[in-house]
Amino acid sequence: MQSSTTSIHEEERLKALKSLDILDSQPEKEYDELTELAAYICDAPIALISLIDKDRQWFKSKIGFDACETEREISFCTHAINQTNEIYEIEDASSHDLFKDNPFVIEKGVKFYAGTPLIHHNGHALGTICVIDYKPKSLTDKQKLALKNLANQVVKLFELRFKNENLREAQRNLKEKNTQLKNFAGVVSHDMKMPLANIIVTIDILKRKYNKVLDEAGFDYLNNLKQSAFKMSDYISNILTHYESDEITEKQSKENIDVHELLEDVIELLDVNDNCDINLPADNIQLKCNKTAIEQILLNLLGNSLKYNDKEKIIVDIDVSEDEHYYYFSVKDNGIGIPKEKQKDIFKLFSTVAEKDRRGQKGNGIGLSTVRKLINNLGGTIDVESEKGVYTKISFSIEKCS
Template identity: 55%
Template structure:
């Protein structure tokens, strides 16, 4: 018996084999299907997918035998990986000086062998797709072609699993980093709100106590401090809502009336300007995530109020139920959204660049949060707009089971 030689590139080859994380893994249907098909095509009782480790031949799939590994020093595959021809074939091992006294031949009657190397993208042979028979024989041209093609598919499966494992690892890492970022944003945002509240209160106290001692410019400085503090506070509140939207979207559904919900939102907005808000004609009994829906509508209606340059603001709200979804449409007569901004209007921190009714610039958080919540509620949102005439947002959310 001749023991297979060790390739000159063995260390690199072993590293390649182990990079696929397939050694000592359980059988998989995809590989077992290939070995069953290989045995059928080649008309043999045994077909294997093997991976050659340092001192053993691991059988990732074994059709026709009931063990999952054998010593490398007696393996036919140890010889096959060294042969650069398309297929390594031993027609009658009893007459071959390399194998005639091999235990696989003398004890298990492995007489015929044909193996195709499983070569990865870096050129290293990982193992073989091989077949055995207990009698001498040959393979037809068609069988050789099929064996080679199936070996190529085995390598494709190896590579696909490796890519999937890498993607899953990256996905998990991104998930962990995102969670860290959310926690960091939450902590920082909460910690910043109190100093900002103190700045607002302090500016009011300074104006009240020392206002008579300040000139017009000094009073303007106090106004700047207060207004900047309010702006930053709103920005932080928006960030908190954005990063906590996952929790909001995961809340249980509850039953409520659409009119009651909208009237509560309008009352919450405390509108003190000339505004006409037309509610849907039909009052729908809804079952959905009320908190998330309220946040969506609050953002959209508030935007219709803020980004409006008309003397009289007009907002039309429509709501219907169809095929297990609730459909909403919020239309206004506001300043509209420029065409070149439409594609990015839902991106985090994206703004139109225009000032609102009070001369303030948006922070680009509200609409991003809206889209995130709509998506979490298994819905979609779209926008249409004409500059100077108004904007219309349409979205739907899934009706929850009672």
């Protein structure tokens, strides 16, 4: 009767096996395809991907075999893992001194076994890919080579699975941190907006109550303080919108929209003076999309066209078209333009290009980042074309709703 064999590096081998986090995992098609191929190539009724744990052998994949695991001390594979990169072959186990009394031989009628070790990148054998038959036989050299090649593919699958699991864990952690950040942004915006509103109201009260006492410098201080409070409030609102953009695209329903009506509604929300011409698309197409998200995108892009414009007469041209799968939008203005070397950065969070807008205010670099996030969530892309001092054209697409 055989006795269980262990390597002098058994502790390190088991550590390598545990690090893969694959024991007792669910069946996976990729491994089953390799065992099927091993059985076919070696003309054997049974093929296994076996992993050798401390006291058991567990099968990641099995063809022609019912059990999910067996005791290690009666396994053929526990011997095979000591044959580094070599096929461990038993042509007739019933006449083999080590296996003739094995329960699989006596009770199941196993005669033939051939297995090749699955070698971890640190050199330890994790288990085997093996084939079993109920009649004595031997593998040809080509079959042995094929079994070794299959073993290499199994190990590559182990490594790929490990990397994918690590990536999924990193994504889960990132999603959790992002959720925490969203919640934090929501709490901060709520807790800060009310005090800021109180500051703004208090400044107006001070200006009215002490208008006969304050000199010009005093009024300037209060006006600067009020402007700073408005800027902080706007900054908080933009941060909150950025982190709520996923919810906007996921939860808002799709609507049938008249593009001219949509643009007219957006323009009404902007501070448009007589010195500005906003030209709507020549064709008034009908959209079916997330109205809230599109409004947010256009409001930001048109707002930028007005704010970052140094011309006496502001001109903005809007174009909308479609094909079978996408809607295409463009917003072109005759504003300050964007230097070529800065164009690749304008959609990054907190990235700003212009020192100040038309009113002398500095942007916070949140709006265009939010726009890109919304567009990406809608299955589209965004691009910029610009010449400094001449024009800027922002073009984007959104995927049509099915």
